Amino acid sequence: xxxxxxxxxxxxxxxxxxxxxxxxxxxxxxxxxxxxxxxxxxxxxxxxxxxxxxxxxxxxxxxxxxxxxxxxxxxxxxxxxxxxxxxxxxxxxxxxxxxxxxxxxxxxxxxxxxxxxxxxxxxxxxxxxxxxxxxxxxxxxxxxxxxxxxxxxxxxxxxxxxxxxxxxxxxxxxxxxxxxxxxxxxxxxxxxxxxxxxxxxxxxxxxxxxxxxxxxxxxxxxxxxxxxxxxxxxxxxxxxxxxxxxxxxxxxxxxxxxxxxxxxxxxxxxxxxxxxxxxxxxxxxxxxxxxxxxxxxxxxxxxxxxxxxxxxxxxxxxxxxxxxxxxxxxxxxxxxxxxxxxxxxxxxxxxxxxxxxxxxxxxxxxxxxxxxxxxxxxxxxxxxxxxxxxxxxxxxxxxxxxxxxxxxxxxxxxxxxxxxxxxxxxxxxxxxxxxxxxxxxxxxxxxxxxxxxxxxxxxxxxxxxxxxxxxxxxxxxxxxxxxxxxxxxxxxxxxxxxxxxxxxxxxxxxxxxxxxxxxxx
Numbered sequence: 001x002x003x004x005x006x007x008x009x010x011x012x013x014x015x016x017x018x019x020x021x022x023x024x025x026x027x028x029x030x031x032x033x034x035x036x037x038x039x040x041x042x043x044x045x046x047x048x049x050x051x052x053x054x055x056x057x058x059x060x061x062x063x064x065x066x067x068x069x070x071x072x073x074x075x076x077x078x079x080x081x082x083x084x085x086x087x088x089x090x091x092x093x094x095x096x097x098x099x100x101x102x103x104x105x106x107x108x109x110x111x112x113x114x115x116x117x118x119x120x121x122x123x124x125x126x127x128x129x130x131x132x133x134x135x136x137x138x139x140x141x142x143x144x145x146x147x148x149x150x151x152x153x154x155x156x157x158x159x160x161x162x163x164x165x166x167x168x169x170x171x172x173x174x175x176x177x178x179x180x181x182x183x184x185x186x187x188x189x190x191x192x193x194x195x196x197x198x199x200x201x202x203x204x205x206x207x208x209x210x211x212x213x214x215x216x217x218x219x220x221x222x223x224x225x226x227x228x229x230x231x232x233x234x235x236x237x238x239x240x241x242x243x244x245x246x247x248x249x250x251x252x253x254x255x256x257x258x259x260x261x262x263x264x265x266x267x268x269x270x271x272x273x274x275x276x277x278x279x280x281x282x283x284x285x286x287x288x289x290x291x292x293x294x295x296x297x298x299x300x301x302x303x304x305x306x307x308x309x310x311x312x313x314x315x316x317x318x319x320x321x322x323x324x325x326x327x328x329x330x331x332x333x334x335x336x337x338x339x340x341x342x343x344x345x346x347x348x349x350x351x352x353x354x355x356x357x358x359x360x361x362x363x364x365x366x367x368x369x370x371x372x373x374x375x376x377x378x379x380x381x382x383x384x385x386x387x388x389x390x391x392x393x394x395x396x397x398x399x400x401x402x403x404x405x406x407x408x409x410x411x412x413x414x415x416x417x418x419x420x421x422x423x424x425x426x427x428x429x430x431x432x433x434x435x436x437x438x439x440x441x442x443x444x445x446x447x448x449x450x451x452x453x454x455x456x457x458x459x460x461x462x463x464x465x466x467x468x469x470x471x472x473x474x475x476x477x478x479x480x481x482x483x484x485x486x487x488x489x490x491x492x493x494x495x496x497x498x499x500x501x502x503x504x505x506x507x508x509x510x511x512x513x514x515x516x517x518x519x520x521x
Contacts, residue, residue, distance in 0.1 A: 018093035025098060029089040034061070034100060035108055041079045044070060052077060054085060054100070062092075062099035074181045074222075075105050081116060082108040113218060117225055121252055124227070129234040130255040138239045138259060138270065139207045144170045145271055146206030146238070148190040151175040155212045155264045162268035167275040172206055178213040183223030187211065188232035195237050208271055209236065211253065212243040212264035224251040233257055243267035459491040 012020075036054035044050050048067030053060050063085065065077070075083070087102040107113040124130065145163065149155050151173060163169055174193060176186040197205035211233070213221070223229065224244050233240055233256040240257045247262035254260040261267035451457065455465060466474045467487040474480060484499045 015093070018091065018096065022091040022093065026088065026090050031086065031088055032100070034085045034087070035082070036061075036085070037082050038077050038079060041077050050077060054083075062097060063087075063102055064099055065102045065105070069103055072181065073105050075107055077105065078116070084108050113222075117252070120225065120227060121255070124230055124252065125255070129230060134234075135258045136239050138241070141167070141273065142169060142207035142271065144172055144204050144206040146172045146174060146194045146209040147212065148174045148176055148187055148194075148209065149212045149264070150178045153178070153214060155214050158265050159210065159212060159268045162265050163272055166269065167272040167278070169272055172203055179216070179220050179223065184226035184229050187223065188226075188228045191229075191232040191236050191240070195235075206238060209238050209240045210243060210261075210264075210267045210271060211240065211257070212267055213245065214264070215246040215249060221245055221249060221251055224253045229253050230256045241267045241270060456491065459489065465489040 034054060036056050039053045039055050039060065041050070041052035044067075048070065050065040050070050052063055054063050055061075065073070070076075077083070084106050085100065085102045086104040087100045089098060089100050091098045107116060128134070147156060147159055149159075156173060160171060163171060172194075174190040176190050177183050178187075191209065191211075194206055194209055197203060199205050211224075213224070221244060224242075230252045233242070233253050239259070241259045241261055242251070242254045242257035243261040243264040243266065244251045244254060259270060261270055459465065465488070466480075467489070468474055468480075469485045469487070471487070474486075480486070480499045482499055486497045486499060488495045488497055
């Protein structure tokens with residue numbers, strides 16, 4: 001049988017080798033920037049982390065974005081998107097694979113960002129968010145205008161100045177960041193917040209909303225291309241005007257808004273009319289209205305005069321009605337007399353019936369009915385009392401039986417518990433005695449071992465133990481000073497002594513090597 005050849009190669013466990021590889025890769029590469037296409041992305045995991053791959057024409061690498069980093073990312077991963085990822089290369093020992101933990105993610109150049117914008121535009125347009133049919137007309141003269149913009153920029157000053165020049169209205173400003181990672185979330189929250197206000201409370205819900213920002217690059221205006229902003233603008237119940245950037249700048253919110261203005265100043269002009277022009281139009285309408293009213297009154301006056309000439313005299317008009325009134329008076333007198341006679345006869349009949357229905361008779365009949373009802377009530381009460389007494393008797397008997405059975409059951413259970421406690425008590429006493437015996441045997445063995453290994457056995461063979469005045473053992477003569485007090489321990493007790501002036505010299509053993517060997521002859 002052959003033996004395994006010996007070797008000096010160190011032996012590692014799988015975990016040790018995986019840990020060494022992890023440390024080597026992390027120390028060698030550290031923070032890297034990696035360009036590639038996102039593959040196998042299925043959205044965030046249920047834990048909030050995101051797992052996918054980055055690939056190019058010849059290779060691929062696993063990638064992971066932790067939940068805390070994923071929330072802060074301005075550019076979210078999407079399938080097929082070419083990105084530049086910044087992160088740390090590490091290994092996952094569970095699969096013996098290496099991966100990159102991404103800390104920042106950005107599209108790979110302006111082309112990728114425009115492709116992402118176009119893909120998002122087609123997706124939202126397919127959902128009908130940009131349809132012209134769903135867009136509403138703006139109110140002619142809004143009472144309250146809501147403005148979503150930065151409170152410190154020149155945009156809000158231009159809007160307020162233009163509104164004040166054209167037609168002063170109450171302006172409600174919702175301050176937001178118009179650039180950066182939180183821009184999209186703040187703008188969407190502002191739109192939803194304006195829609196959540198009530199019409200008759202303070203602050204009052206605006207009649208129109210203006211979302212405004214000055215010009216900038218595609219990256220600066222990217223917050224208004226986010227899906228959350230577009231969906232909030234499309235879901236707004238309040239008409240919305242978008243004024244993002246200059247006239248040549250287009251964002252996705254411009255397609256979802258009810259009206260797009262080329263500049264923030266243009267948005268203010270579209271929101272309110274010119275007060276002076278309205279005043280001129282009203283003055284012209286007032287003059288036209290006054291002229292029409294005067295012409296209408298003149299026409300009506302001419303018609304009344306013509307009708308007045310065609311009317312007959314007053315006596316002729318009221319002659320026939322006067323005759324009808326006289327005839328009606330005579331008929332009314334006859335009818336009143338006839339009605340009085342009829343009422344008198346009816347009253348006599350009612351008096352006769354009332355005499356037959358006297359209160360005394362009704363009270364007598366009511367008393368008889370009450371007596372009959374009282375008799376029936378007493379009978380019912382007696383029957384109910386007997387039935388209730390029988391029910392209580394049967395319930396008492398069932399309750400006593402149940403209590404007796406429960407008492408017997410509890411007595412048996414207590415007896416069983418007592419027997420079990422007695423058995424446990426006996427077992428505990430046996431275990432205690434056994435433990436004490438075992439510890440006594442161990443203690444005896446250790447005492448014997450101490451006696452055999454202690455220095456007192458050495459003293460019993462004739463040796464002594466010398467200590468100084470402080471009780472420290474002395475092993476060498478050089479440690480003893482002249483005149484020092486010594487304590488000498490024998491096997492049977494202690495003795496004190498005083499050291500002499502000099503240590504006693506020991507006789508040297510004869511040097512057998514240097515002594516000449518004599519002759520045996």
